[in-house]
Amino acid sequence: QEVTLKAAVFVPPTTTYGIPFKRFVDHVNETGKGVLQIRIVGGPEAVPADGQAQAVKTGVLDIASIPPAYYKSVMVEGDAQVLSDMSLAEQRKSGAYEALNKIAIERLGSFYLTTYGIGVPFHLYVTKDMPVKSIEDLKGLRFRGQPNYNAIFKHYGIAGVNVAAPETYTALERGTVQGYGWPLWGINDFGWEKLTKVRVDPGFYNVIVNILMNKAKYDALTPAQRKVIDDAVVWFEQDNEKYTAEKTKETLDMQAKAGIKTVDFGPEFKKMAVDLYWDDLKKLSPDAITKLQSQLTKK
């Protein structure tokens, strides 16, 4: 008999970070005809992103596709994956994935089916028309950022300004803020590429979006139903590497075409960003994070 799972994603499914999940679901629905189907009930308009992990835990949803920041309140360790320099296959091999899953099962009653966004870094983007040679030039500027930029902003003397998403375009255009932090993909979702002058390289961290599934629900599936999901995960992890590489190339071309110049602050900049964040995380959960750091960092 056919079972239909309810799924949600932290952004509208048709936007940059919703599309990979949509691809996963489409594959399941194609291979799982008559056995298992997934219905995307929607994005944050159906279940607020902040509430999706909890909804999977309680069984309101069966699956949710969300970054660890949205369930940091119950699982700070999730953020460790953001700082990894490993591919998904390497994370599975080193035991890190299993360790994270163990925590997720304990605190969220759910586990990671798979992850996307690995290899998509965060960047600083400057919208003010000014020469940028080193990080010193950014000192004293106002940037729109998310909480995961706080440590870097503070370290380099950049003033973090929290601007609501619908107001950001105006804030950038009018110079209320002179730059922003955002991942490599997706600045064109909001038209920000038109206002951006410089992208700071290297990028740092990974956009991590985990596909969470309720453990009890998974366990209750028949072997045939489970196989549909398991096979889809194997397919997705191979296919998504190609997709990520293509999308990244396309994004770099798009940004270059939009006239965005780049400046390279060198590898120390990236290392500093990562180290700062590890230190922050260690304050919150010393033992688990120290262990995860060794499992998530290449020797």
Add this chain to the structure above:
Amino acid sequence: MSWGSILALMFASKVGLLLTALPVAFVFFIINIVGSYLIFGGFPGLEQMVRNEQLSVAQFSLVPIPLFVLMGEVLFHTGLAMKSIDAVEAVIRRVPGRLAVVTLVAGTIFSAISGSTIATTAMLGSLLLPQMLQRNYEPRTAMGPILAIGGVDILIPPSGLAVLLGSLAGISISGLLIGGIVPGLILAALFIGYVVLRCWLNPALAPAYEDSGAPVAHPWLNLLLTVVPLIGVFGIVVVSMTSGWATPTESSALGALATVLLAACYGQLKWPSLRKALMGTAVISGSLLFIIVGATTFAQLLSFSGATAGLVAMIESAGLPHVIVLIGMLAILMILGFFIDQTSIMMITLPFYMPLLRTMGVDLVWFGILYLLCMQIGLLTPPFGLLLFVLKGVAPPGITVGQIYRAAIPYVWLTILMMALIFVMPWMVTAFVPN
């Protein structure tokens, strides 16, 4: 259960419960409790509902609502409004329907400083309606302009409803606020033209009268001195937004602060009036935001059940020309406006409308202005027309609800005419919105 029957059931129970006079917010709550239990699933579904309620109003982009309401309330309770009405009255003298025109001109000026149509209507109604009736104005001629000015108020920033629309729909808030200025002024001019024409054709509607008050020595200078500071507050809101000093939300705080300071400069900031203004702000914004709490979960349930996606797909697949779809969408807004409040209409329709608008590729600010005009019409149409209630509340005894809504009818038609103009000439909006 199919999405169609869920949709029908949720709307039917909503309308049914509304008619029992259960407060709008609680109508949503009760449907949400039943819906969450059935659609989200059992007790966890109810927990989800409570979590969603907590998140629903904790949105920075909703902050301008209380702040814009505060601006209007301060203007009303401190007597700044009365001062400017007197100043306008001293200038406008030999015009047919003089006080009605004064209402419209003063109302347009208040529109630039009040972000709450309720405050503006209450203010004009309580200050000018008794005067007009005393001078034997025909009641409908007297009340029409008071009701009508709400439409101008919605369009000219600050505007709480424009902010709400922008934040719920993801339309540029500053775009909506700035794009509304020119259509708002044209609408005001249309209204003034209509009143003057009517009263010129039939002077009995608004008998001329001799001024009894002491004449003002330099009426134009007096007007300038009274109105310029108000325009200054308007300037603070708009300039801080366009210059990049502040985001739209922040500009609302500056505007509220400036209004209070202005009242203080005039020596009008006494504790009783400030207290009334603050209480009014908490009450008006509280009643709007409490509806948002309920309506958010309602909209989430519609989404979750698949009703939203189903309806959008159905309209998309019907393959109708864009113009027809757009007109249909606006017509639905007006029909809903007869029965439900503006906040609920936005919460219910936007999940359907925004995906459709994006696939059609229409200018969102342009559609947003048309949307706001529909909201204004809804404020004036019975049985549920908030401004009708407000005016009934401040009108002298003897004025019936029937008289009030008949007074609004010509202005509803003029607003529809304005919508038609904007529909065929989108540049009236788009030409003034940067980018």
Add this chain to the structure above:
Amino acid sequence: MRAIFWINGWLVRLLIVLAILVIVAMTLGISAEVILRIFGFPSIVGLIELTEYGLFISTFFAAPYLLRHNEHIRVDILMSRADKETARVVEFGVLLCIVTISVITGFVATVVMIGNIQNNTLIFKDLIFPQWWLDWIIPLTCVSLTLQAFELMATLWTSHTPVSHEPAEHVPGIQREEMP
């Protein structure tokens, strides 16, 4: 019972005063942020987050006062035409409905709060603090709403003045004595 209603009456007033203070603090805080920024000072950490919580708190804290003074927006077109006895019965039903909603919502919200206390759930944004610091708002509001609705029911039961559903009585934010 009367003593409880009396205490709740003061709770309702206290909550609306807190709601107003929150709105004032939001106005001043956001204005200060802009002015500081113009003069080149850094942002106030967590201000936006605080105003978001402020909006949530002021909305819920205003609700019991709105109920007490019949300021919630409602469609009374049908009820204002019904005869006095019908109107009384319906109004009784409306209040009972509000009690039911408040009891259910308050109960579920309390369960959610207890869960978050037990799991030490933290809010992680610009500010980091325990989730339950926000979780008690809805239960408290619901208690106050329930008691307020009961008080109105008791008044309705004992007095014989007709229920006033007239839209005339209902101008949001404007008290009767302020009308000209």
